[in-house]
Amino acid sequence: MIFGMMSKEKTIIKRILNGIRVDLSDEFDQNFEREAFFSEAWERHRSPLRPGGHILVDTGTLRRSVRSEMKETSIRFFTDLPYADIHNEGGEIVVTKRMKGYFWHKYMDAAGALTFARRKDGTQRKDKKTRHISDVAEFWKFMALKKEGTTIKIPKRQFLGLSPEVEKAVTDIIEDNLQEYLGKEMEHFEKRLKK
Secondary structure, eight states, X not given: OHXXXXXXXXXXXXXXXXXXXXXXXXXXXXXXXXXXXXXXXXXXXXXXXXXXXXXXXXXXXXXXXXXXXXXXXXXXXXXXXXXXXXXXXXXXXXXXXXXXXXXXXHHHHHHHHHHTSBOTTSOBOOSHHHHHHHHHHHHHHHHHTSOTXXXXXXXXXXXXXXXXXXXHHHHHHHHHHHHHHHHHHHHHHHHHHHO
């Protein structure tokens, strides 16, 4: 009888953890759609790189990197991307020589696109796409001209972690599973009493 109880306990714990994994995986993914950590909106920043685009979603790599790991009695959500923490927690990045080189490279790419955005007479086009390319080039030039050792502030845009919504979801899953389990146990107990 004790062996059967241990097996039932492991089963219910596994069901609870699996329910948490499924629900919270979806909720953490939805944070990228909501552009908020549940009800806490992310700070908006006007960027010429993605005008009107989603915050924290460029290629989708960060969003897809959120994973979960289940053990016997616990579950952990994480991402192992090196830049995930700075976005989730916020902070400052110190500008390095290598970063400046990258910024200059991006500027040259964007500025090079401007050479093709000219009319036959050599004047620059004034269409929306050309203005966008020009804004992008200016952004990268601004970044490239930053002095080494200065800092870039990255606002906190949490997408993983604890919150009242996470705690409520976990509590609801636990309660639902325990009620279902206890209901089935009561049915089995009542059937045995009737025999």
